[in-house]
Amino acid sequence: MSRPTDRSWPNREDEPLSGFYGAEEAGIRRSVDDEIWSFIDRYLEQHGGGRERLIPLLHRIQEKIGHLPFEVQEYVADGIGLAPVQVYGVVSFYHGFTTTPRARHQLKVCMGTACFAGRSQHVLDALAESCRAAPGGISDDGLFNLDAVRCMGACALAPAIMVGSAVHGNATPRKARRIVNDLRDRAGESAGESGE
Amino acid sequence: MSALRVQVCAGSGCVAAGALRVAAALRRAVADDPGLEVAVREVDGSAEAGVRVTGCRGFCAMGPLVGIPEFGILYCRVGEEDALEIVERTLRRRELVERLLYRNPLNGDRCRGENEIPFFAGQTRRTLRRCGVIDPEDIDDYILHGGYAALQRVLTEMTPELVIDEIKRSGLQGRGGAGFPTGMKWELVAGADGTAKYVVCNGDEGEPGAFMDRSLMEGDPHAIVEGISIAAYAVGAQQAVLYTRAEYSTAVRRLRLAVDQARQRGLLGTGAIGTDSGLDLSVVEGAGAYVCGEETALLASIEGRRGMPSPRPPYPAYRGLWGCPTLINNVETLANVPSILSPDPESFDDVGTTLSKGTKTFALTGRVNNVGLVEVPLGTTLREIVFGIGGGIPGNGEFKAAHFGGPSGGALPAAHLDTPIDYESLRSLGAMMGSGGLVILDEQICMVRLARYFMRFCVEESCGKCPPCRIGNHVMLNLLDRIIAGRGQPGDTERLQTLGEHIQRTSLCGLGQTAPNPVLSGIRHFRGEFDAHVRDRNCPAGECSGLS
Numbered sequence: 001m002s003r004p005t006d007r008s009w010p011n012r013e014d015e016p017l018s019g020f021y022g023a024e025e026a027g028i029r030r031s032v033d034d035e036i037w038s039f040i041d042r043y044l045e046q047h048g049g050g051r052e053r054l055i056p057l058l059h060r061i062q063e064k065i066g067h068l069p070f071e072v073q074e075y076v077a078d079g080i081g082l083a084p085v086q087v088y089g090v091v092s093f094y095h096g097f098t099t100t101p102r103a104r105h106q107l108k109v110c111m112g113t114a115c116f117a118g119r120s121q122h123v124l125d126a127l128a129e130s131c132r133a134a135p136g137g138i139s140d141d142g143l144f145n146l147d148a149v150r151c152m153g154a155c156a157l158a159p160a161i162m163v164g165s166a167v168h169g170n171a172t173p174r175k176a177r178r179i180v181n182d183l184r185d186r187a188g189e190s191a192g193e194s195g196e
Numbered sequence: 197m198s199a200l201r202v203q204v205c206a207g208s209g210c211v212a213a214g215a216l217r218v219a220a221a222l223r224r225a226v227a228d229d230p231g232l233e234v235a236v237r238e239v240d241g242s243a244e245a246g247v248r249v250t251g252c253r254g255f256c257a258m259g260p261l262v263g264i265p266e267f268g269i270l271y272c273r274v275g276e277e278d279a280l281e282i283v284e285r286t287l288r289r290r291e292l293v294e295r296l297l298y299r300n301p302l303n304g305d306r307c308r309g310e311n312e313i314p315f316f317a318g319q320t321r322r323t324l325r326r327c328g329v330i331d332p333e334d335i336d337d338y339i340l341h342g343g344y345a346a347l348q349r350v351l352t353e354m355t356p357e358l359v360i361d362e363i364k365r366s367g368l369q370g371r372g373g374a375g376f377p378t379g380m381k382w383e384l385v386a387g388a389d390g391t392a393k394y395v396v397c398n399g400d401e402g403e404p405g406a407f408m409d410r411s412l413m414e415g416d417p418h419a420i421v422e423g424i425s426i427a428a429y430a431v432g433a434q435q436a437v438l439y440t441r442a443e444y445s446t447a448v449r450r451l452r453l454a455v456d457q458a459r460q461r462g463l464l465g466t467g468a469i470g471t472d473s474g475l476d477l478s479v480v481e482g483a484g485a486y487v488c489g490e491e492t493a494l495l496a497s498i499e500g501r502r503g504m505p506s507p508r509p510p511y512p513a514y515r516g517l518w519g520c521p522t523l524i525n526n527v528e529t530l531a532n533v534p535s536i537l538s539p540d541p542e543s544f545d546d547v548g549t550t551l552s553k554g555t556k557t558f559a560l561t562g563r564v565n566n567v568g569l570v571e572v573p574l575g576t577t578l579r580e581i582v583f584g585i586g587g588g589i590p591g592n593g594e595f596k597a598a599h600f601g602g603p604s605g606g607a608l609p610a611a612h613l614d615t616p617i618d619y620e621s622l623r624s625l626g627a628m629m630g631s632g633g634l635v636i637l638d639e640q641i642c643m644v645r646l647a648r649y650f651m652r653f654c655v656e657e658s659c660g661k662c663p664p665c666r667i668g669n670h671v672m673l674n675l676l677d678r679i680i681a682g683r684g685q686p687g688d689t690e691r692l693q694t695l696g697e698h699i700q701r702t703s704l705c706g707l708g709q710t711a712p713n714p715v716l717s718g719i720r721h722f723r724g725e726f727d728a729h730v731r732d733r734n735c736p737a738g739e740c741s742g743l744s
Contacts, residue, residue: 051500055483059442093502093659096442096484113405113602113635114561116649150484151404152443153208155561156256156568160212167212 032069036061040072040079049080054090058097066102095150103138103145105183107131108162109171112151118170120159124148126173127161130180143187144180200246200287202226203263205328207252207411208446209568210259214276215249218260221279222247232288251415252407253328254569255315258298263328268309271296301565301587315566318585320547322555323531324571327415332450335457338418344463346534347422350429356386359430359537366536366544367553372398372489372526373601373630374706375552375619381523384513385431388521393433396517397424398494399440399447399527402486403602404653406633408557409527411569413440413447416531417454421477423530425464426537428475431523435476437498439488440527442481451479486603486657489631490705491516491524493659504659505705526631528557547573552618562599562635565590575616578608582636593638597721601630603650603657604710606717607643626717628710642739643722644729647715648676654711665708668699672715682742684730689719692726 043060047053057076062068068091077084091097109115109124124135124146133139133146154160157169163179204210204219226232226247253261258272264286271282274296285291297306298313310316321327330337338344350359364379385393397420401409413420424436440447455477458464464475480498487493488503495517497503516522532554536544545553552574558581561567565587572581578598582588589595597607600617606627608615615621622629637646651673660666672695675688696712703709719726728734735743 052480052498054500055497056481059481059483089502090483090500093504094483094485096482111404112561113599113633113649114567116404116646117562117635117637117641150402150443150486151406153407153410154212155405155407155559156209156259157212158561158567169212 032065032072036065036072037075039064040075044079051080051082054080054082054087055094058087058091062097067098067100069099069101100136100138100145103142104187105144106162106164107144107146107180108149108152109135109147110150110152110154110158110160110162111148112153112155112158114155115151115159118159120171122173123159123161123171123176126176127180130177131184141184143184200266201264202247202282202287203250203253203265203328204247205251205253205255205259205261205263206249207254207256207259207328207414207569208407209252209256210261213259213273215260217276218262218274218279219247219249221276222262222283225279225283226287229283229288232283248331250329251327251332252411252569254321254324254411254571255313255566256568257566261328262296263309265329268311270298270307270309270313272298315568315570315585315587318580319571320555320573321571322535322542322544323412323419323528323557324415324569326419327411327569330416332415332417333453335418335454335461338416342538343418343534344422344458345539346537347425347463349539350426350537354537356430356432359426360386362537363430363533367548368529368532368536368544369552369619370526371528371532371556371631373604373628375629378525378529381513381525382427382430384511385433385521385523388514390521392435392518392520393431394517394520394522395424395428395431395433395436396491396494396498396512396522396524397436397438397527397530398489398491398524399438399444400482400489400494401441401444401527401631402489402657403604403631403633405561405602405635406559406631408559408569408632409440410444410447412527412531412557413444413451417447417450418458419531419534420451420527421454421458421464423525423533424477425458425475426533427523427525427530431521433523434474436478437517438477438479439482439494439498440479442483448479448481455479485659486653487659487705487707490707493705494524495522502659504661505707507704528632547575549575549616549618549620551620556617556629556632558632558634560586560634560636563589563593563638563641564636572617574618577614577616579613581617581634582613586636589636589638593640595636596639596641597637597643599635599637599646599714600633601628601713602633602635603653604628604706604713605630605633606713607637607646607721609721626713626720628713640737640739642735642737643718643725644676644680644735645737645739647718648673648680650714651676651711654707658707658711662702662704662708664699664702665704665711668695668703669708669711671695672699672712676715679726679729680740680742682729682733682740684733686730688730689723689726692716693719 073087074084077087131139131144135148159171161168161171206215260274262271262274307313360382368378369375485503488497490505493503493505512522548554557571597609599607655669655673658665696716699712
């Protein structure tokens, strides 16, 4: 199995496929931890490399590094014996996969029906404005990922938002803005501390 | 006196409200009380004693819920800080903590437990009867509550033909939405040619606002494993796959645990009780695509491809997963199977209507007081669900409509409050049962916006394979956008109707065929509201800010 350094399929330098990398390039590029290559090798050794392994493997990778950078997709394609475009086809088809790097804070707004009836759109708008990120994207300071997500089952608390793994129920635009400001203040403080 | 059990509901609603912290606090409080610890442990000495985390009890509006079944008590909205008091007063001194009891909004009376709370009293909990009662991570708790008795009976006493006959006789219909007779499906797969066959359990609950399957998988995972095993025996499958959403991490973990536990007990895999037919059952996670609830798309996803549907025929019953005959049933359908085949069957078909048998679970949400998971006999009226179980509309608001079946369904207006809810009635009214999402709307909700919400969902979720769905729905969305923006043109309502009917007729799969339903049912029952937007540039609900 070839490592990305000696891969044969489209060399990024040779073939400008910028549209293809779009989502990733829009965000902030992160280098991928080297451990991931051996993790993929081990996974395929353990479970076999049939096509049905693709989605579970992508899940495990995303759990580890937060998103699915293109070079990782390429490596997986190689390991399973697919064309990279087949892997990209799967990654782009499912909402659960993302090519946007993960920021420090994950903000999710539930867009389920109960939350819709509870005016979740206003909450999403307020969050997008205050953390300066488009839904599905990363904020320009690299601090927040903002995602409009499908029903998270907290309908009794509608409209619901998630900050990291904590659910905040009965959200309002005001509450949402306050959460963002608090997180940003805290980030500023810790940055100040580490700078001293 | 039997073992003292404290059941802390850990359904997603209660967990979001802090149930796990409550459970930890209760455990600490029990442990810190040496005298009590003895009391709890001494009684029976069984594994049942102590603080147990259970699946969803359904009364999400009042979570976190703490039940003490021996005293028939259900405490509502319990906080961490209440743990000590519950342990001291209720467990030790057998007193009630009045303020944690549910207060009936009608008369202000405190209700001691489920029997007195209208939310529960109006329900017939069968599929859900163990949800919130047993510890879903303990196979013994399931067996103690009658679990795996049906599988044992099936494997030792019944031929596959007999099993299929009994399912057919019960009148069970697929609970995933379409309502296809389950027994007939089983018969098709059993009779299909092929040595390798599959059973696929569809737990890809993608409908926004629906959490029935999730609650079942989290609260009673062994019932689903048992149902799958029985189905596999009946159709002659050696392999089974349970496909569910990756976001349902608790469900995935509990299902995998249930499969492992069942395998260890020899209830699965080679050497299962009384039979040589082994069953290989794996839990597969989806990756977020509504269309994967469609059976051919679901199969594509299991095979590691983009979840795009393929034309039928061939039906999966003949050519499904990896080209083999495949039985695909929904989670709730399979969870109904063990009770139908149990050695002392509670009758299944004693409730329901002539054509729709049994009970159905609903995720009751939206503008209703008692948001939660409910189960009622098919044929129950909307009024009983909304005003009886649901406790009416918050803030004395006015009931406007009930939306069934999410993006594939439709809304019933107040005029149909007394319509029995069953497969036939809903279909005839242009709504659809769907998988059980039931969203209550009050007069502040604009039906045009609601229609657009669902249409946008379908546009985002369309896989793009067939043009009617890919393009047609987009055009419908554009029309709705301009109507809401106050730029509607005369005839837009009719345009939506014509287009919607075309899309219904010509789309490849269930997603496209049903995507126009919310718009069409909205126009059917709330025509005036659509016309007001288009003609008078007016939003009667006052929600569309671009209009007067």
